[in-house]
Amino acid sequence: MRYIEPHIHMVSRTTDDYIDLATSGCVAVSEPAFWAGYDRCSVDGFRDYFNQLTKYEPLRAKKYGIKHYCWLCLNPKESEDLNLTREVLSLIPEYIKSPNVLGFGEIGLNRNTRNEFKALEMHIELAAKLDVLILVHTPHLEDKLKGTRLTIEAIKNESIIKPERVIIDHAEEHTVKMIKDAGFWVGLTLYPQTKCTYTRAADIIEIYGSDKIMVNSAADWGESVPMAVTYFAKEMRLRGHPDSVIEKIVYENPIKFFSQSGKFVI
């Protein structure tokens, strides 16, 4: 089976994971900008990170026959600091034209604070101005429902942004409908304990269908499963879903969404 991993933090993973991804059929990865697990000291930390995402990581992936794409932003975990947000946003126009940058991501909210919301609006405004795709992180656990509503509201306020150019990620049973109803793409994240499981992802697809939906591992520096997309595919096969539907979700849908960037090539 060939597939694309639409959300994974490869800078936090070992080369062994690249080997496993490649041998299981992964042909491309998409890596949103993320929190390092600690707050970076200054904007210079982000310059280093953006260099890593746009220059070094694509070469590392290439050794295993995998194409590496990425997304840029100040992640919501660090967006309480609005001065830092402004500084990081000022760096982005310099990097956005790099051939492997698909757009802004993962932007969004963490604890749904006023400053996070302001930082999200600043990201959305610049993304609209640069006319790039958006990948949204929705908050964890008890904050997800409210954060998803607030994010949808913020994006809709920027009327120039077409919903089909936005994916709202980490959706679960209580947020899928509102995301689909608003016309956005849906991301289901297969992550231990705090997000979705591959069985629940299969349930959601049986209920809502396979259009404008993707599954990802969001594997990072935490306890996570970089091969999670293959577990999902196995689950779907076990339930009797045809290979054509599975391939649509894990390969064709990511191509359809990412190709809107004008840069994504397999």
Added chain:
Amino acid sequence: MTKKQTLDLYFLTARHLLIEVAAFMDRVDRSEGEEDFRIIAFRKAVEELSKGGSNRAERILNVFSDPTTEPVEKSASKSATGAYNPAFK
């Protein structure tokens, strides 16, 4: 899938998870000290399991969710706890 196929595939796993939930609740009951908002929300979520309807997962997620609609001024920490704490309104 038929009901039999669904049960064949998932019954043992679901049984295992349900017993884990029961053992967790017993463990909390045996523990010393005060309860907090998390176990209160958890009990409400468990009640949802025995109600009818086909959207139990969605309803349980809603029980744990922050029902407010406006951004908060500040957050006590970077990390969510898993259940909404009404004291942080």
